Amino acid sequence: MISEQAKQRMRDLASRYPVARSAVMPSLHIAQLEEGYITAEGLQAVAEAINLTIDDVESIATFYTMYYQRPQGKKIIHVCTSISCYLRNCDALVEHLEQRLQIKRGETTPDGNYSLKTAECIAACSSAPALQVNGEFYEHMTNERADALIDALDQELGIERRV
């Protein structure tokens, strides 16, 4: 559900910019914050707030990779696999996380807790390999640090230790 406050924020944004249309990206961010991904309702709400067609909004939402087209895990892990991290063996890190979470890159755990994704250069090149969890950076990663991170996240999510 897109809350009335969220819709109001979208409308406010539309008047904050010199041209209402500029508010489409921040409004999509708001819609995604409300529902975890861009739903049909989210599209509709953004379209109404800014006076665009839903097709128009869909076109923008699918151009930018941060607007998810389907539901995601509670913790979205983005491991950078671009050149600087590649040179620092990020591929091993991804494989390690795949094993630890028992999913392949691009997938979400069946309990809906984690999504594991590879990402393009996240501007942490000189602290490679690096990853982000819900936007927060974890740099100079090792397999051990990755394990510790997942442990901490498991705890936060109240997940029993896996065997």
Added chain:
Amino acid sequence: MPELIITKNLDVPGIDSLAVYQQYGGYTALAKALREYQPDALVEMMKVSGLRGRGGAGFPTGLKWSFLAKNNMPRYLCCNSDESEPGTCKDRVLMERMPHRLLEGVIITSYACHVQTAFIYVRGELTRAAEQVEKAVDEAYAAGLLGSNILGSDFSLDVIVHRGAGAYICGEESALMESLEGRRGYPRLKPPFPAVVGLYGGPTVINNCETLATVPAIVAGGAEWYASFGTEKSKGTRIFCLSGQVKNPGNYELPLGVPMRTLIYDEAYGGGILGDRELKAVIPGGSSTFILGADKIDTPLDYESIAAAGSMLGSGGVIVISDETCIVGAIARMSEFYRDESCGKCTPCREGTFWMTEILERLEHGHGEMRDIDLLLDICDNVSGKSFCPLGDAATSCITSGIRLFREEFEYHVTHGHCLTGPGSKQQAHETVQAVGSR
């Protein structure tokens, strides 16, 4: 240790807050600019300082400001904080740690260019950076550093922080404006250039985050002082993002013209190649620039020298590749980036990056054929100079330079089905070096 300009005080605790920033002299440059200079004089000052854009192309900043069309359309400033070039990680640090320095630069630049609305376009993935900049903007409004009649002058400015949402192409200035206007990030036809018809049709200045963060120091220290750093044509300092297979990767601010060797080998900076291996190649300005061989290690890091050596200083992302790495895999990885980040507007880039990546991947996995190597070069030729914007060109630089420098590695992949060097090669298979965690 040379003098720090942009990253000065970067490590001071709490410098991200307005109070601490001001304790360390923050916003005195703004006060000085408003008090002592007419806008035109500031444009002149930038010209004299020799400051060149840090976003990639190295265009003289003062000159860019002076190109703004004189008409009655509203003018805009866009700060390009979309930092996404592989190998580049300086703008994020500036925004996270010292957002007020950037903001001060934005305000001074807006004053110099008669801008009343400025946008800071922060890459979507950089959540913390955006929050820090937003917080700084809020603080600045509360302190009268933004809004109407800044510091009692008759200059007023509105700043909007706009977050991207995952698209490398939006770092390209015209795509950035499209994105800001709420559209798909397609680059625009040029001419007209942004300085004439830019955001919302108004004359627009677009500068990189680091470029703008340098402006306050120039106003404070004077154009001549700034110009005393660097070389004849590449003045001042810039942040080099050193990454890849060096012992101490990191962001290092150095005067332009410092030899690459210093940055990579000096104990104060890179400290040498990871695992004390041999240097194989350097990508000097982010993944869009041509790969240089180890023989170019003594090239000074300035725009002209790097160009003479056959590459570009680009975004300042110096990527170090050691002899442990097979070039085919590295190039395949870079190519994937351009395939995924091609906006799709033009045919050669959209289809060419797709095809090149397919071929590189099959070479990498040992399914390639000898003719694939020349085919790759020919596809590059059909993309480079033929695509709509420089992204297409950029996608070819690592391939053409990589094949030129290391053709035998490609051929080896065809004939042997695996790498000539590095962990993927047969003789190294047993002594795989774990780079992970080796800092």
Added chain:
Amino acid sequence: MPEEKKDELIHLTIDGMPVEVPPGTLVWAAAQQAGIEIPIYCYHPKMPPLGACRMCFVEIEKVPKPPQTSCTTPVAEGMVVHTKTEKVLKARQGTLEFLLLNHPLDCPICDKAGECDLQDFTLRHGPGKTRFDLHKRHYQKPIPVSNDVLLDRERCILCQRCTRFSSEISMDNGLVMISRGFRMEVGTAPGHAFDSVFSGNTTEICPVGALTASTYRFKARPWELKHTPGVCNNCSVGCNARIDTRVDRVTRLMSRNNDAIDDGWLCNRGRWEFGYVNNPQRLRTPLIRRNGQLSAASWDEAISYIATRLKEIKAQHGAQAIAGIGSTRTTNEEAYLFQKLLRQVLGSNNVDHQHGYFPGPRDQLTGKPWMMTNSIVDIEQASHIVLIASDPYQRQPILNLRIKKALRKGARISIINAAETELDRLATLKLTVPEGASAGVAAKIMLKQVLKNPEVDLTGHEEIRTLLQREDQVIRAGEDLFGARMTTQLQALADELVGAQGAILLYDEMATLEPGNEDLAADLQAIAVLTGQIDRPGAGVGPLFEDANSLGARDMGLLPDSLPGYQALAEPGLDYNEILSNSQVKALLVMGANPARHVADGKLSSGLELLVVQDLLLSETAQQADVVLPAVSFAEKDGSMTNVDHHVQAIHRALRPLPGARADWEILTALARYLGAEWDYTHPGDILLEIAGQNPFYAGLTWEELGAQGVRSLEEQEAAHV
């Protein structure tokens, strides 16, 4: 002199050939003019340059980074362009190779094969073979993007013509690009149809077979089609169309650019609603009612029967017992002959057709006949457009595109309408007329405000004030219904018109029939006159007519109170409603109309002794007729039509007429001769000559002169009597 410079031509050479073009011309267009083909995909002359497909490369001397895209490069004095250098040929081949990487090999079953730019350019500019030996991308074969349009994403070359049409021309943003890079595809929001009335244009401008029309799929191979220049018959805009036929059937209509009228577009109605032409139920023989049943008769039988009955009725009841109802979709020549038959051969002025309500044949204030005073092109020059009780999107669709063109140039659009309209989303002002109030009252409120405006010069028009004063009560009641806010908005709009650089006020012809709108036409005309928004570029006022020849029917005197050319009759005949209700009418001739739809229970007067109907199909009216005469459609005959901005345009026979059926003008001629008149027309051109000799709005026109694009004849001229 900057003025003079404007007209100066730019000189350049292309492949060694000197070319002269106006400044601002694109190199591509200059080459086109010189007869040199440069292949294009993304560029479309009606849209701003995009430069995306990278097909139109040329090399330009002295430009540093060759090759250049000719679709984005304007010409410059002294420019030297080469279109066939090695560099250019390689770059073009490269682009074609890229486009073909993922293109399927289903040309044999592709609708576009034979008129496909990808096929044609590959033949002429492409590589002979492919170097791509990997898997092609696959998508589900055609998916509907609407009921009318199917999308085959495998064939799409992502040139964006279709999506740019949707965003920049029709501005409905219905068809869009989804995803990006090599994953990019054309589409809509999930589950949402591309339901624009303009969607058909995308199937035409798609350079490949990616977008196809459901009605045309697998119906014909392009090379089997015969092309005939025609004019769409579906509304008053009169868009130029190319009628494509195959073996006595219309297979499709394609646009045939006329900048002055359609600007190169067709709406879906025009493009696809020709089913009646091919309808198997079409009448193929005259019918005469015998023993209560309509049964087949020969043409001779039918015509002589009608003639006999008409003479009898005239003898028994007098000429005034005969009446005629004409059509808004037949040609000028037919409308003209119809009234001539009634007036001159049968002696009755009881002639009319179904139309809006206008006080008299001409506007009292200006002395002009009732029609739009501005041209269609003027719309795009207007600074203000006011749509009152009109919805071009639904009724004159292509005008909606012209209004949007004005919008893109900065025009302010105001809409006064009780219903929602498609343009509301883009309008500057939308006033939804409340229940019970009418557009007519809104016009009166505006007129009153105009009269109050100190800048308005009333000299010579004082009587308007007196007239309006009589309406004061109506206006007050209206203001109450509208409420204070909307009243103020209407008044502000009226004031805006006074100083406007160019304003155009448009209302729907048929809205004048609604209660409360009796004065709508006259009041709006008065507003335009008083605010000076008439008779100058980008300004005007007038009705948006309903049908392809609504205005022609009026011009031709299918009116009870006026002869051709709006010569008022002192003693008018019966009007449309009277003809249908007056029991004195004993014989009724109906040509291409269906008045049964406008009488209470669908039953025409039982007092009728003779009802003759000329039509394509057995309409409700024809079912009640005594004699039915099978007519032919616009696609089967020659003739002229007059569109909403008074362009007189020729239609041409594209199909062999349906055997057994005849053109209305032929039917009328035959009947007149049976009645003793000496009519010897052998072609509609003969009739047009007669019209031109009498009707001051057609003076001097000839069939040949109408040419391919028609003639806009607006000035009333001294007719040279023949």
